[in-house]
Structures are given as structure tokens and as C-alpha cells.
Amino acid sequence: EVQLVESGGGLVQPGGSLRLSCAASGFTFSSYDMHWVRQATGKGLEWVSAIGTAGDTYYPGSVKGRFTISRENAKNSLYLQMNSLRAGDTAVYYCARGRTPYGSGSLYFDYWGQGTLVTVSS
Amino acid sequence: DIQMTQSPSTLSASVGDRVTITCRASQSISSWLAWYQQKPGKAPKLLIYKASSLESGVPSRFSGSGSGTEFTLTISSLQPDDFATYYCQQSLGFGQGTKVEIK
Numbered sequence: 001e002v003q004l005v006e007s008g009g010g011l012v013q014p015g016g017s018l019r020l021s022c023a024a025s026g027f028t029f030s031s032y033d034m035h036w037v038r039q040a041t042g043k044g045l046e047w048v049s050a051i052g053t054a055g056d057t058y059y060p061g062s063v064k065g066r067f068t069i070s071r072e073n074a075k076n077s078l079y080l081q082m083n084s085l086r087a088g089d090t091a092v093y094y095c096a097r098g099r100t101p102y103g104s105g106s107l108y109f110d111y112w113g114q115g116t117l118v119t120v121s122s
Numbered sequence: 123d124i125q126m127t128q129s130p131s132t133l134s135a136s137v138g139d140r141v142t143i144t145c146r147a148s149q150s151i152s153s154w155l156a157w158y159q160q161k162p163g164k165a166p167k168l169l170i171y172k173a174s175s176l177e178s179g180v181p182s183r184f185s186g187s188g189s190g191t192e193f194t195l196t197i198s199s200l201q202p203d204d205f206a207t208y209y210c211q212q213s214l215g216f217g218q219g220t221k222v223e224i225k
Contacts, residue, residue: 044209044219045209045216060214102172106172109211112166
């Protein structure tokens with residue numbers, strides 16, 4: 001059974017840092033692209049970052065230069081280092097497994113973790 | 123960037139109703155569209171990928187159609203477990219969501 005379990009969320013002051021982790025099990029972690037997707041309370045889903053099987057990384061402009069995604073295949077783990085946090089980063093952060101069976105345009109997220117809440121507030 | 127627009131934002135329906143949600147892309151995306159269901163406090167769940175392919179384990183009352191710029195998610199007979207928010211997704215972008223609530 002595929003499982004993704006996030007941890008590391010919490011309350012942090014503006015300008016602070018936080019590192020999220022996602023423990024994966026039930027599949028060959030190293031063979032899949034992995035993503036972080038966030039959701040502010042009462043709002044929609046926003047893609048935050050991606051890491052490919054070769055370690056290539058991708059970010060939207062809203063977090064580029066502040067967030068760093070990484071993976072440790074030997075530990076079946078995904079990470080998100082978040083620096084210079086802002087109130088607008090407050091959200092539940094989900095890790096998700098990406099699938100692109102027909103090429104990059106066909107991306108979808110077939111498994112999601114339960115999410116971890118990050119609150120940025122003084 | 124391709125923008126995804128869902129309609130309606132909220133939909134009131136009764137158990138047994140046929141429900142249709144629309145997602146429009148700002149430019150052609152072929153059939154590269156997925157649909158998710160999300161219940162309060164839970165992670166999104168994949169329902170449909172490649173516009174019309176039903177994810178394993180998803181009830182057959184859910185179906186997807188469309189290509190190019192216009193897509194629909196249809197629930198043929200709404201069940202109590204289906205009251206939730208539904209999102210479309212193309213590549214790294216999501217629609218804003220459609221909340222299906224009890225009429």
C-alpha cells in the first residue's frame with residue numbers, strides 16, 4: 001500500500017525557516033517524481049515544488065529562491081526547506097507522487113499524504 | 123501559463139441528481155486533464171486522469187469527458203459520499219474548485 005506521511009509543520013515567525021519531511025512507503029520511491037502542493041485555509045490547491053528522479057528541481061515564482069526541495073532515496077524521504085517565510089505561506093502542505101505516463105504534459109498526482117500545517121505568524 | 127477555470131464555484135444538488143462540473147483551459151491542453159475530489163480536512167483524491175480515464179477503485183458513476191479547452195466531470199447519480207469539493211488540474215495548475223453541497 002502506497003503511503004506518504006508528512007511531518008515538520010508548525011508555527012513560525014515571519015522571516016523564519018522550517019523543514020518539512022515526507023516519508024514514503026509501498027512503492028519504489030526513487031522511480032517517481034515527487035511534488036509539494038499547498039492549500040491555504042478555505043482556498044484552492046497550489047503547486048509548490050517538484051523534484052525529478054534525477055534530482056532536477058522546479059518551483060513557481062512565488063517560492064523560487066526561498067524554498068528548496070530535495071530527496072533522499074536511501075531513506076525514501078522527500079523534504080522541503082522553507083526559508084524567509086511569509087504570512088502568505090500559511091497553508092497545509094501536501095506531498096504528492098507525480099505520474100507522467102504520456103510525457104510531461106500529462107502530469108497527475110495519484111497519491112497524496114495527509115498534509116502538515118504551516119502557520120507563519122508573529 | 124495555462125489558466126484553468128471551473129464552473130460553477132458552488133453547486134447545490136440532491137442525492138440521485140446528475141451533476142456536471144465544467145473546466146475550461148485558456149489554451150488547448152489535448153486530453154491532459156485530471157479531476158480530484160477533496161473532503162474537508164482530507165487530502166485530494168484522484169478520480170479521473172487523461173480527461174476520461176477512471177482511476178482504479180473510483181466508482182463508475184464518475185466520468186470525465188472533453189478535449190482541447192473544455193472538459194466536464196459528471197456524477198451520474200449523486201450519492202451522500204459525493205458531497206465534496208472537486209478540482210480540475212492540468213500539469214502544474216489547478217482550477218479554483220467546485221463545491222458540491224446538499225440542496
